[in-house]
Amino acid sequence: MSKQQLHRHLPYESAQILLLESDSRLFVAREAPRPDAPKQAVKYPLTFDAADFPVIQRVLASQSGLVVSDTKQEQGWHAPRGSGQLRSWLCVPLVASRQTLGLLSLGNPVPDSFTLEHLRLAKLVAIPAAAAIQNARLYECAKIYGPELEKRTSDLQKAESALQRFQSRRPS
Numbered sequence: 001m002s003k004q005q006l007h008r009h010l011p012y013e014s015a016q017i018l019l020l021e022s023d024s025r026l027f028v029a030r031e032a033p034r035p036d037a038p039k040q041a042v043k044y045p046l047t048f049d050a051a052d053f054p055v056i057q058r059v060l061a062s063q064s065g066l067v068v069s070d071t072k073q074e075q076g077w078h079a080p081r082g083s084g085q086l087r088s089w090l091c092v093p094l095v096a097s098r099q100t101l102g103l104l105s106l107g108n109p110v111p112d113s114f115t116l117e118h119l120r121l122a123k124l125v126a127i128p129a130a131a132a133i134q135n136a137r138l139y140e141c142a143k144i145y146g147p148e149l150e151k152r153t154s155d156l157q158k159a160e161s162a163l164q165r166f167q168s169r170r171p172s
Helices: 005-007 054-063 116-169
Strands: 013-021 025-033 047-048 066-068 088-096 099-108
Touching: 013 047, 013 116, 025 099, 054 066, 054 099, 066 116, 088 116, 099 116
Parallel strands: none
Antiparallel strands: 013 025, 013 099, 025 047, 066 088, 088 099
């Protein structure tokens, strides 16, 4: 789903993909303000600890999405750096193989911008997004370990060949 399609179904002013580096350390992997929103210069990677954000901790712990209708009414709410002035917030975990990879976070400066239907749609978007993130990570691992595995296989074949030559030359 493209940004334009996503925005047609979910009324966000800002969207972020937050990936987990550790149990609670998150970094902003991608950010998508509305197409008509002014561009803001942000130094990447923006990182933060979920322990400092009780609402984000709740989403991570429950592996369930959450809608905050009005952030001014949400006890303990404070927005992560770089997310702007949010009054309505929606967040769903990105889960693949029962492992939380990160979060999809959507914000809007207008209270009550998100409904339970928006939450349902965001959860549907999160499924292929999590699969894509997991596949990208697997691909990167394969790029790193593939050549090493090929070298070790080649070394093993050479050793086996040398052993066979040695055994065939040995008197019985």
